[in-house]
Amino acid sequence: MSESHPEPADGITADVVRxxxxxxxxxxSDDEIGKxxxxxxxxxxxxxxxxxxxxxxxxxxxxxxxxTNVYRPDVPGETLTLEQALAGAPEHDGSRFKVSxxxxxxx
Amino acid sequence: xxxxxLSAAELSAKLGSGEVSSVEATQAHLDRITAVDGDVxxxxxxxxxxxxxxxxxxxxxxxxxxLGELAGVPIAIKDVLCxxxxxxxxxxxxxxxxxxxYDATVVSRLxxxxxxxxxxxxxxxxAMGSSTEHSAYxxxxxxxxxERIPGGSGGGSAAAVAAxxxxxxxxSDTGGSIRQPAAVTGSVGVKPTYGSVSRYGAIALxxxxxxxxxxxxTVLDSALVHDIIGGHxxxxxxxxxxxxxxxxxxxRAGATAESLKGLRVGVVKQLDAPxxxxxxxxxxxxxxxMMEEAGAEIVEVSAPxxxxxxxxxxxxxxxxxxxxxxxxxxVRFGLRVNPAGGGTVEDVMAATRGAxxxxxxKRRIILGTYALSAGYYxxxxxxAQKVRTLIQxxxxxxxxxxxxLVSPSAPTTxxxxxxxxxxxxxMYLNDVTTIPANLAGIPGMGLPIGLAPEDGLPVxxxxxxxxxxxxxxxxxxxxxxxxxxxxxxxxLLSQAPNLTPTEMFAASEGAV
Numbered sequence: 001m002s003e004s005h006p007e008p009a010d011g012i013t014a015d016v017v018r019x020x021x022x023x024x025x026x027x028x029s030d031d032e033i034g035k036x037x038x039x040x041x042x043x044x045x046x047x048x049x050x051x052x053x054x055x056x057x058x059x060x061x062x063x064x065x066x067x068t069n070v071y072r073p074d075v076p077g078e079t080l081t082l083e084q085a086l087a088g089a090p091e092h093d094g095s096r097f098k099v100s101x102x103x104x105x106x107x
Numbered sequence: 108x109x110x111x112x113l114s115a116a117e118l119s120a121k122l123g124s125g126e127v128s129s130v131e132a133t134q135a136h137l138d139r140i141t142a143v144d145g146d147v148x149x150x151x152x153x154x155x156x157x158x159x160x161x162x163x164x165x166x167x168x169x170x171x172x173x174l175g176e177l178a179g180v181p182i183a184i185k186d187v188l189c190x191x192x193x194x195x196x197x198x199x200x201x202x203x204x205x206x207x208x209y210d211a212t213v214v215s216r217l218x219x220x221x222x223x224x225x226x227x228x229x230x231x232x233x234a235m236g237s238s239t240e241h242s243a244y245x246x247x248x249x250x251x252x253x254e255r256i257p258g259g260s261g262g263g264s265a266a267a268v269a270a271x272x273x274x275x276x277x278x279s280d281t282g283g284s285i286r287q288p289a290a291v292t293g294s295v296g297v298k299p300t301y302g303s304v305s306r307y308g309a310i311a312l313x314x315x316x317x318x319x320x321x322x323x324x325t326v327l328d329s330a331l332v333h334d335i336i337g338g339h340x341x342x343x344x345x346x347x348x349x350x351x352x353x354x355x356x357x358x359r360a361g362a363t364a365e366s367l368k369g370l371r372v373g374v375v376k377q378l379d380a381p382x383x384x385x386x387x388x389x390x391x392x393x394x395x396x397m398m399e400e401a402g403a404e405i406v407e408v409s410a411p412x413x414x415x416x417x418x419x420x421x422x423x424x425x426x427x428x429x430x431x432x433x434x435x436x437x438v439r440f441g442l443r444v445n446p447a448g449g450g451t452v453e454d455v456m457a458a459t460r461g462a463x464x465x466x467x468x469k470r471r472i473i474l475g476t477y478a479l480s481a482g483y484y485x486x487x488x489x490x491a492q493k494v495r496t497l498i499q500x501x502x503x504x505x506x507x508x509x510x511x512l513v514s515p516s517a518p519t520t521x522x523x524x525x526x527x528x529x530x531x532x533x534m535y536l537n538d539v540t541t542i543p544a545n546l547a548g549i550p551g552m553g554l555p556i557g558l559a560p561e562d563g564l565p566v567x568x569x570x571x572x573x574x575x576x577x578x579x580x581x582x583x584x585x586x587x588x589x590x591x592x593x594x595x596x597x598x599l600l601s602q603a604p605n606l607t608p609t610e611m612f613a614a615s616e617g618a619v
Contacts (some may be wrong), residue, residue: 012412013534016477017473020473020476020477020480021457021469021473022457023234023476023480024429024460024472024473024476025436025453025456025457025460026457026460026461026469026472026473027354027446027457027458027460028459028461028463028469029461030171032466032469036469036473037389039142039470039531040470040473040474040477042532043421043470043474043531044422044474044487044530045478046418046532047418047419047421047422047487047491048486048487049415049418050415050419050422050487050493050494051490052415052484053415053493053494053497054489054490054491054493054494054497055414055493057494058493058496058497058519059493060489060492060493060495060496061492061493061495061496061499062315062492063315063345063548064301064316064495064499064545064546064547064548064549064574065300065301065302065345065347065574067345068389069301069344070344072341080208080209081618084208085208085439087206087208088205088206088207088208088439088440088441089439089440090437090438090440090441090443091443092440095439096345097439099438099452099455100445100449100450100451100452100455101450101451101452102451102452102453104450104451104453104454
């Protein structure tokens with residue numbers, strides 16, 4: 001995956017949205033890309049106001065209630081059976097999930 | 108007196124005394140669903156095993172087994188929660204027909220307490236929305252006016268209790284999805300303290316904000332459900348290890364409290380805003396006067412950073428959602444769409460997600476991906492997390508002065524279906540009152556305080572308490588509920604228009 005950045009918020013273009021859709025693994029029609037380009041620009045313009053108060057002296061909060069990491073005893077518990085694990089799969093061979101080719105021709 | 112109009116607490120008393128069986132109670136609600144849900148569309152799935160489960164509970168009660176307080180009482184379950192034996196779609200096409208191999212912890216606790224799951228309720232897709240219009244299976248309609256939204260994302264659960272299709276329900280609240288539907292349907296709902304109710308088996312939207320909670324018509328019923336579903340769960344790594352007091356006891360104490368003497372009630376200046384609907388402001392100020400008359404001290408508090416809450420929320424939520432929804436990859440469960448001419452697993456994934464996600468979900472995943480991308484992380488996601496700190500500080504300062512905070516639950520009454528669907532930003536502003544509590548992890552309750560004179564639709568009050576002080580919501584909520592119903596001479600929901608039975612009229616006649 002390339003590390004190329006989308007353009008800044010004030011320059012949300014169709015290409016930026018197409019790039020983001022690729023990163024998100026969502027196939028979008030040209031119509032959808034067109035609509036999202038306008039919407040994303042408007043939303044980002046609005047939410048950018050967080051920068052008015054998010055000054056360097058303010059620490060970030062990722063989680064509302066302070067917690068420490070949680071460990072459980074290393075003993076095997078109940079797990080799903082093979083049938084249960086595969087029950088919702090779109091395609092399987094009886095013991096494994098089936099997918100189409102992992103690599104494309106150019107890879 | 109039809110069984111559907113009883114609260115869960117009233118019904119449980121009749122079940123306990125043997126006056127009513129769980130089969131009768133369950134059948135009454137199933138009949139009601141058949142009669143009105145064609146119009147309301149609160150349910151996505153009806154539990155085919157409901158009567159069998161009810162018969163089993165009746166048999167055990169008859170055999171002298173000691174059962175829990177709500178044993179035999181029917182309950183509706185929001186479709187975001189995993190349920191063995193019932194499809195769990197979260198309102199999305201990508202999970203159509205998916206039956207999970209495990210129960211959410213809250214669902215196992217309901218089953219262990221012998222409640223009767225009636226079915227799964229409609230919601231905005233993956234809980235993204237304030238109107239249920241983003242459900243892939245069509246919107247739910249507000250029982251007060253079928254042309255209007257029931258709120259969202261949990262509009263199905265709120266409409267189910269407001270239309271007397273279920274006495275109680277489960278919801279989930281990420282930015283107001285329990286409290287805002289309660290406001291616009293005249294029902295009660297609680298978002299508990301973050302981490303106090305297990306999220307295991309709740310299909311994740313934004314993990315640092317999501318919380319499962321009760322939906323009901325009375326404060327006591329929400330408390331009874333909260334007592335069952337709450338408490339530590341080793342399967343949720345963010346689950347708090349606290350021991351919780353009985354919330355039902357708090358609600359019962361509140362219902363009999365003679366006054367509110369000594370209670371300091373804070374009014375958040377920023378949530379008593381000029382832009383709110385007139386009838387909402389009117390009923391809100393009447394409720395303040397009522398509390399003051401009952402002895403409470405009303406204090407205005409300022410929370411200057413609440414102005415930035417919606418903006419921070421619409422960065423944090425999409426960021427977390429873009430990560431959580433990566434699990435819908437067309438491999439292990441859910442939809443798979445093969446692109447024309449085939450392709451790699453990545454092409455299949457993209458085609459599946461393109462076809463399986465609705466417009467709002469795509470919008471938020473793309474927004475979240477942008478907010479988390481390397482060049483913009485600090486500017487957007489990082490800044491939003493700082494705002495989160497500032498909002499927590501606002502709450503800390505407020506709760507240093509007062510015991511609880513109050514605001515209108517929503518800025519307006521129920522708006523018309525379709526009115527805001529094409530304007531994401533206008534839709535996002537519906538949650539301006541409820542979002543701060545999620546960002547800070549504190550508990551909030553929504554309860555009805557009257558009808559707006561201009562449109563005759565329900566108005567809700569939000570009560571917020573410090574983290575871990577959920578009992579204060581139930582105590583004050585129950586006192587207010589009693590005072591309001593004494594003043595009105597009836598419950599608010601008894602004023603809702605009668606829903607006309609639709610296709611089932613003939614069937615119920617035939618059953619006599």
